[in-house]
Amino acid sequence: TISMKAIQKMRCFVVYVSKAATKTQMEFDYDGPSMKTSVPGPRSQELTKQLGDIQNVGAVNFFCNYEESRGNYLVDVDGNRMLDLYTQISSIPIGYNHPALLKLMTNPHNLSTFVNRPALGILPPENFPDKISESLLSVAPSGMSRVQTMACGSCSNENAFKSMFIWYRNKERGQTAPSDQDLSTCMVNQAPGCPDLSILSFMGSFHGRTMGCLATTHSKVIHKLDIPSFDWPIAPFPRLQYPLEEFTRENAQEESRCLEEVEDLIVKWRQKGKPVAGIVVEPIQAEGGDNHASPDFFRSLRNIARKHGSAFHVDEVQTGGGTTGKFWAHEHWGMDDPADIVSFSKKLLTGGYFQRDELQPDKPYRIFNTWMGDPSKNLFLAEVLNVIHRENLLEEVTRSGKALLKGLYELQGQYPNILSRARGQGTFCAVDICDDETRNSIMLKARDKGVILGGCGDRSIRFRPALVFKEYHVHIFLNIFSDVLAQLK
Amino acid sequence: TISMKAIQKMRCFVVYVSKAATKTQMEFDYDGPSMKTSVPGPRSQELTKQLGDIQNVGAVNFFCNYEESRGNYLVDVDGNRMLDLYTQISSIPIGYNHPALLKLMTNPHNLSTFVNRPALGILPPENFPDKISESLLSVAPSGMSRVQTMACGSCSNENAFKSMFIWYRNKERGQTAPSDQDLSTCMVNQAPGCPDLSILSFMGSFHGRTMGCLATTHSKVIHKLDIPSFDWPIAPFPRLQYPLEEFTRENAQEESRCLEEVEDLIVKWRQKGKPVAGIVVEPIQAEGGDNHASPDFFRSLRNIARKHGSAFHVDEVQTGGGTTGKFWAHEHWGMDDPADIVSFSKKLLTGGYFQRDELQPDKPYRIFNTWMGDPSKNLFLAEVLNVIHRENLLEEVTRSGKALLKGLYELQGQYPNILSRARGQGTFCAVDICDDETRNSIMLKARDKGVILGGCGDRSIRFRPALVFKEYHVHIFLNIFSDVLAQLK
Numbered sequence: 001t002i003s004m005k006a007i008q009k010m011r012c013f014v015v016y017v018s019k020a021a022t023k024t025q026m027e028f029d030y031d032g033p034s035m036k037t038s039v040p041g042p043r044s045q046e047l048t049k050q051l052g053d054i055q056n057v058g059a060v061n062f063f064c065n066y067e068e069s070r071g072n073y074l075v076d077v078d079g080n081r082m083l084d085l086y087t088q089i090s091s092i093p094i095g096y097n098h099p100a101l102l103k104l105m106t107n108p109h110n111l112s113t114f115v116n117r118p119a120l121g122i123l124p125p126e127n128f129p130d131k132i133s134e135s136l137l138s139v140a141p142s143g144m145s146r147v148q149t150m151a152c153g154s155c156s157n158e159n160a161f162k163s164m165f166i167w168y169r170n171k172e173r174g175q176t177a178p179s180d181q182d183l184s185t186c187m188v189n190q191a192p193g194c195p196d197l198s199i200l201s202f203m204g205s206f207h208g209r210t211m212g213c214l215a216t217t218h219s220k221v222i223h224k225l226d227i228p229s230f231d232w233p234i235a236p237f238p239r240l241q242y243p244l245e246e247f248t249r250e251n252a253q254e255e256s257r258c259l260e261e262v263e264d265l266i267v268k269w270r271q272k273g274k275p276v277a278g279i280v281v282e283p284i285q286a287e288g289g290d291n292h293a294s295p296d297f298f299r300s301l302r303n304i305a306r307k308h309g310s311a312f313h314v315d316e317v318q319t320g321g322g323t324t325g326k327f328w329a330h331e332h333w334g335m336d337d338p339a340d341i342v343s344f345s346k347k348l349l350t351g352g353y354f355q356r357d358e359l360q361p362d363k364p365y366r367i368f369n370t371w372m373g374d375p376s377k378n379l380f381l382a383e384v385l386n387v388i389h390r391e392n393l394l395e396e397v398t399r400s401g402k403a404l405l406k407g408l409y410e411l412q413g414q415y416p417n418i419l420s421r422a423r424g425q426g427t428f429c430a431v432d433i434c435d436d437e438t439r440n441s442i443m444l445k446a447r448d449k450g451v452i453l454g455g456c457g458d459r460s461i462r463f464r465p466a467l468v469f470k471e472y473h474v475h476i477f478l479n480i481f482s483d484v485l486a487q488l489k
Numbered sequence: 490t491i492s493m494k495a496i497q498k499m500r501c502f503v504v505y506v507s508k509a510a511t512k513t514q515m516e517f518d519y520d521g522p523s524m525k526t527s528v529p530g531p532r533s534q535e536l537t538k539q540l541g542d543i544q545n546v547g548a549v550n551f552f553c554n555y556e557e558s559r560g561n562y563l564v565d566v567d568g569n570r571m572l573d574l575y576t577q578i579s580s581i582p583i584g585y586n587h588p589a590l591l592k593l594m595t596n597p598h599n600l601s602t603f604v605n606r607p608a609l610g611i612l613p614p615e616n617f618p619d620k621i622s623e624s625l626l627s628v629a630p631s632g633m634s635r636v637q638t639m640a641c642g643s644c645s646n647e648n649a650f651k652s653m654f655i656w657y658r659n660k661e662r663g664q665t666a667p668s669d670q671d672l673s674t675c676m677v678n679q680a681p682g683c684p685d686l687s688i689l690s691f692m693g694s695f696h697g698r699t700m701g702c703l704a705t706t707h708s709k710v711i712h713k714l715d716i717p718s719f720d721w722p723i724a725p726f727p728r729l730q731y732p733l734e735e736f737t738r739e740n741a742q743e744e745s746r747c748l749e750e751v752e753d754l755i756v757k758w759r760q761k762g763k764p765v766a767g768i769v770v771e772p773i774q775a776e777g778g779d780n781h782a783s784p785d786f787f788r789s790l791r792n793i794a795r796k797h798g799s800a801f802h803v804d805e806v807q808t809g810g811g812t813t814g815k816f817w818a819h820e821h822w823g824m825d826d827p828a829d830i831v832s833f834s835k836k837l838l839t840g841g842y843f844q845r846d847e848l849q850p851d852k853p854y855r856i857f858n859t860w861m862g863d864p865s866k867n868l869f870l871a872e873v874l875n876v877i878h879r880e881n882l883l884e885e886v887t888r889s890g891k892a893l894l895k896g897l898y899e900l901q902g903q904y905p906n907i908l909s910r911a912r913g914q915g916t917f918c919a920v921d922i923c924d925d926e927t928r929n930s931i932m933l934k935a936r937d938k939g940v941i942l943g944g945c946g947d948r949s950i951r952f953r954p955a956l957v958f959k960e961y962h963v964h965i966f967l968n969i970f971s972d973v974l975a976q977l978k
Binding site (some may be wrong): 033045047050051053054055056057058059060061062063064065066067069074077082088089091092096100101102105106108109111112113114115116117119122123124125126127129132133137142145146147148151152153154155157158161164166168170178181182183186187188189190193194195196197198203208209210213215218220221222223224226227228229231232233234237292345346349358360363364366367368369371376381403449 | 532536539540542543544545546547548549550552553554555556558563566574577578580583586587590591594595598600601602603604605606607608609610612613614615618621622626634635636637640641642643647648650651654655657659667671672675676677678682683684685686687692697698699700701704707709710711712713714715716717718719720721814826834835838839844849850852853854855856857858859869875916941949
């Protein structure tokens with residue numbers, strides 16, 4: 001419920017979105033940050049202490065008042081209102097408390113979906129095929145008409161990997177059924193039933209933290225230390241120079257080097273008796289430091305996968321959902337046949353993955369768990385997609401992203417000793433800071449001035465606003481960021 | 490919303506629950522099964538065909554009308570109303586559309602929790618410490634005051650395993666920080682950074698299907714075939730004779746044999762250079778065939794773990810939440826110090842695990858992901874726990890369970906060629922059928938008469954009703970089950 005105080009503080013304004021026809025729409029949002037205390041304030045500190053008796057709170061930034069948060073603004077429990085460019089680790093698609101989502105909650109026909117969570121794989125609700133058609137299938141990547149929902153990003157990648165392993169072994173067996181030896185050895189974790197297959201991943205990648213995913217994650221020590229893993233091949237990811245268009249020759253060379261290494265590793269691991277069943281890659285390495293590669297790189301990689309009989313899995317958990325200006329980041333590659341599997345989560349509100357027909361396991365219960373997703377998240381997703389369409393949010397993202405990147409270039413010119421390597425696609429932007437300490441200091445100073453940022457890689461700041469982040473939000477951000485940088489000098 | 494038709498069909502009755510003071514309560518439920526078609530009916534078949542274009546539908550039983558379902562009765566899209574003894578793979582705690590849960594949805598103060606899913610690990614909502622205290626901590630197992638929520642059962646076990654690995658390596662290192670070699674090798678999946686540690690599990694166990702969990706799951710071929718795994722030790726789980734009290738001597742011998750094997754494996758794997766960091770076990774093996782063991786067995790196992798420096802992880806994903814007559818099945822062991830980690834999901838509506846203080850990782854971000862659970866599920870759980878308390882549901886479960894097991898014993902006496910090994914704790918009961926084919930035939934016939942059952946193991950039927958399954962529901966079930974058996978003869 002919206003308090004009167006909050007309504008009074010809100011600003012109601014008209015946004016003109018369409019280019020041809022002028023479309024008017026009302027949006028609730030605040031008119032700017034408003035800071036009452038430094039962050040975390042006293043109430044956040046008190047709650048952190050309280051939660052510390054129950055959990056490790058070392059990662060807690062502050063406590064939030066989600067009821068009072070609106071649009072691009074996150075409000076904390078001390079009454080601070082901050083422009084949010086991190087959006088819950090890039091997982092809030094259309095801002096806080098979007099009226100369309102609140103309205104959905106008040107529809108009595110939706111109650112039962114929240115109260116009775118089904119075992120989707122065996123007893124789906126009547127509206128499940130329709131809801132999944134109007135939500136996920138309406139944004140299916142090119143070449144894919146099959147989708148499986150899961151509860152989170154890690155589960156999505158784990159099950160995507162399993163689908164690739166099953167597909168690869170079925171391909172090896174041809175028409176032959178699994179042997180008795182396959183069946184008996186798999187029960188005790190031994191080959192050939194549990195085969196020595198591998199997934200090729202890239203240094204700097206992040207694909208999740210469950211043990212299968214973690215074997216393909218190579219972004220930070222803290223994720224991996226002390227956890228047993230698999231001997232799987234790890235290729236270098238191109239380390240490009242930015243702006244990309246100014247270093248096309250150097251970057252192409254660097255990409256060739258990495259692609260050669262990929263092929264070498266595939267051959268080497270086949271010789272080791274651990275064939276590469278699949279290659280997994282992010283369109284932009286996010287957690288690992290917002291590392292980009294060219295459409296050419298990904299097209300070549302897809303071809304290498306095909307040439308060696310490996311499946312090609314594009315992990316769009318962070319890049320998916322519109323933030324690059326296209327619904328899927330891999331659409332920028334311009335291919336009809338970009339991937340065998342595309343996984344998602346975060347802004348899609350449900351985890352899951354799309355797959356080509358031949359990647360679907362041959363038998364039921366091979367990819368299965370109790371919940372297999374959550375239909376209440378599909379309800380929200382369908383409405384989010386309506387809003388994206390109705391409010392032309394992909395166009396907005398493209399426009400805001402250009403303004404953001406332009407602003408970063410300008411600041412980078414102004415502060416060459418602090419900022420470098422500004423880069424981005426849509427609002428999925430980042431900039432490097434001279435060192436880790438300065439990065440963290442900038443982020444804290446910006447927060448105290450009412451802007452929430454996230455870090456990634458060794459010393460990058462990543463920008464992950466919601467899709468409702470407009471050009472004027474960019475300017476609010478740039479003004480504050482500029483002030484912070486000025487004070488640093 | 491409840492249709493008038495549904496209300497007319499419902500029966501409103503008074504249940505006397507308390508022994509001392511007579512407590513009156515009203516409950517909505519139907520008065521019995523009502524079948525219009527065989528199952529799946531035509532509408533279910535049509536929807537299955539539709540969904541088949543999107544997903545593998547080989548496991549789909551039928552499509553449900555969750556809005557019309559009530560209490561112990563699941564209604565399908567063809568208007569069939571069935572008494573549900575499987576409850577979405579044991580994941581519905583207090584029946585369908587419980588008024589307390591519907592009421593929670595109409596409270597406008599809860600809206601924001603559904604609409605704005607936070608990244609709990611960094612930006613928790615204001616009420617999070619209170620909600621987690623009044624929900625999960627109010628049912629914390631003995632010796633545990635720390636709890637971590639996760640999105641599902643597999644993620645819970647994966648992260649519990651990771652906590653055990655981290656704890657074990659920290660113990661090995663003592664006060665020493667991780668070496669440079671630890672840090673560099675972990676990034677490329679190699680020891681010592683990614684150490685050769687193992688988890689000991691039992692044949693017949695089920696702990697989930699993501700790759701770490703799957704290495705400890707040994708119940709069915711279909712779960713494991715074609716997925717790479719770890720070389721971890723697998724001990725035999727006692728194969729007891731039932732009723733347990735009639736075979737105490739034989740069962741004790743069998744349990745000793747298994748415990749000896751556990752110790753042998755721990756020693757053997759230490760010698761192999763893959764020390765056992767943790768032992769994971771279900772209080773009753775569920776998916777693997779409802780295999781019980783005695784409190785003595787588990788007490789000894791816990792002591793073996795302690796003796797060898799391994800953590801002891803009790804997986805209560807299926808047994809937890811009250812269905813055995815105690816909130817946690819391991820409470821039947823009567824120990825002050827039963828486990829180091831207790832994981833849960835299903836009836837708890839959120840995944841997660843409790844842990845002893847020393848099992849909590851030393852640093853933030855070691856156990857972490859974007860969502861770290863879902864506060865909207867904590868809201869429901871708090872209300873479910875209120876209902877369990879208010880309606881004395883653990884006593885009800887004990888009473889219904891006794892009636893159910895008594896009925897199964899009687900039918901087993903009557904049909905010795907069909908039924909054997911009736912067993913159970915609370916309503917967490919099972920019975921073996923002479924063979925797999927007969928088992929499946931019984932389950933389908935029962936369904937067409939309005940009773941939903943689940944299978945487990947090679948040829949068992951498992952009973953997993955909700956906690957609101959009362960003695961008169963037991964009799965409705967037994968009457969129908971008896972009819973089915975009579976027709977089989």
